[in-house]
Amino acid sequence: MKERDYNEFAESELEKLILIQDKFKVEYKVDSFENWFYDDDLDILRLYNNDEDEIFFKYIPIGTFSITKETWMWSWFNNYLNEKNKAKTLKIKKFGIENDYKKLYEGTFTSDKFDGWEFLAISFKLLNGIGAYNIQMENLNYYLLLTEIISNNNNPEVKMLKQKKIECESHGLRRPAYVCQHLNLEIPVGFEESFETYYGMELDDEDNFQAWCSDCEKIRIKYDGWNEESEKFADIKLVCENCYFEIKKLNSI
Numbered sequence: 001m002k003e004r005d006y007n008e009f010a011e012s013e014l015e016k017l018i019l020i021q022d023k024f025k026v027e028y029k030v031d032s033f034e035n036w037f038y039d040d041d042l043d044i045l046r047l048y049n050n051d052e053d054e055i056f057f058k059y060i061p062i063g064t065f066s067i068t069k070e071t072w073m074w075s076w077f078n079n080y081l082n083e084k085n086k087a088k089t090l091k092i093k094k095f096g097i098e099n100d101y102k103k104l105y106e107g108t109f110t111s112d113k114f115d116g117w118e119f120l121a122i123s124f125k126l127l128n129g130i131g132a133y134n135i136q137m138e139n140l141n142y143y144l145l146l147t148e149i150i151s152n153n154n155n156p157e158v159k160m161l162k163q164k165k166i167e168c169e170s171h172g173l174r175r176p177a178y179v180c181q182h183l184n185l186e187i188p189v190g191f192e193e194s195f196e197t198y199y200g201m202e203l204d205d206e207d208n209f210q211a212w213c214s215d216c217e218k219i220r221i222k223y224d225g226w227n228e229e230s231e232k233f234a235d236i237k238l239v240c241e242n243c244y245f246e247i248k249k250l251n252s253i
């Protein structure tokens, strides 16, 4: 009897989520982003194509589905998950106990990937979200409830996220570095940097790899340093540190 109750409940929540999710995807063009990156200290999911084309969401980790073991694990049960806000999923467990829905209060059990979407739908109801996202890794599906969109400009958490590590298409997770819009990997345009650097060096918290081309240097000198005008000309972009040193090698004349 309870089993049927649960199935009916889960299916009806899933139907609701599907409708919301369709609108959500259109509104934020979620499917247009090829890459994802999540920071489990800040509970932020970044979807992006490049630095101009990106979007950030706060999330609550709901749980994981292991493709190899075919098991579901709620994030409150999962010691490997870092996110502090995973404790919020205990509300789902509590709801499960109250209603005697076993799947909602057992920490881990044999499952399939469809369960995950039902769990997301139930989380959506209990924890309030704006959408959901399923990160598909090699052996694991990671189910996130998205709770809020963050405008990327000047948000302190996004700044922190960008100061930490970035996911480079060629090099994977690396420290961020900054170069002017003219620096490239084809034609040498000169290489000036804010301090002498070498590959793999330690950086103080407030330091960043920063470089610009010879033209930018002329403008910078003309304006007696970095100001609105010279920064506009440089239009600094974010790259990974490995890219930075590849750029340095090619552009140092």
Ligand SMILES: [Zn+2]
Pocket (backbone or CB within 6 Å): 180, 181, 182, 183, 212, 213, 214, 215, 216, 217, 233, 234
């Ligand atoms: Zn430049």
Ligand SMILES: [Zn+2]
Pocket (backbone or CB within 6 Å): 168, 169, 170, 171, 172, 174, 239, 240, 241, 242, 243, 244
């Ligand atoms: Zn790179």
